[in-house]
Amino acid sequence: MKEKFEKNISIKNKRATFDYELLDTFTAGIVLTGTEIKSIRQGKASLVDTFCIVEKGEVWVKNMYIAEYFYGTYNNHNARRDRKLLLNRKEIRKLDDAIRTSGFTVVPTRLFINDKGLAKLIVAIARGKKEYDKRNAIKDRDDKREMARAFQR
Secondary structure, three states: OOOOOOOEEEOOOOOOOOOOEEEEEEEEEEEEOHHHHHHHHHHEEEEOEEEEEEEEOOOEEEEEEEOOOOOOOOOOOOOOOEEEEEEEEEHHHHHHHHHHOOEEEEEEEEEEEEOOOEEEEEEEEEEEEOOHHHHHHHHHHHHHHHHHHHHOO
């Protein structure tokens, strides 16, 4: 019988929400090797500078960093290899149409382990923000922080 995981793993791509306007999200499974899932369960992964492509009807995540497993021997994985995402055909078609449209991209936003112990990746169709949009986001964030401080006093 499988044991429940007490430690919730949730690795976020904070840069994605700052650089992009997220329009639509999908939850995808990832094809991993044994040492990769062990590293993810230890929380040793990063989504910085990660993006997705659609190639021959398959979705691949590029440049995702998963640290080598400490106890892995010659079976250890390459830290930045391309990994296949598991989505249904309708979702793949939506992502492919979005990528082909100018100004849109597909970025991973969150990596987590679900209740069954499987690694899942949330990917989003995104449009890049302009510089003034980023300044407005920073201003809004600072205003919310200031209001929270005033409310606590």
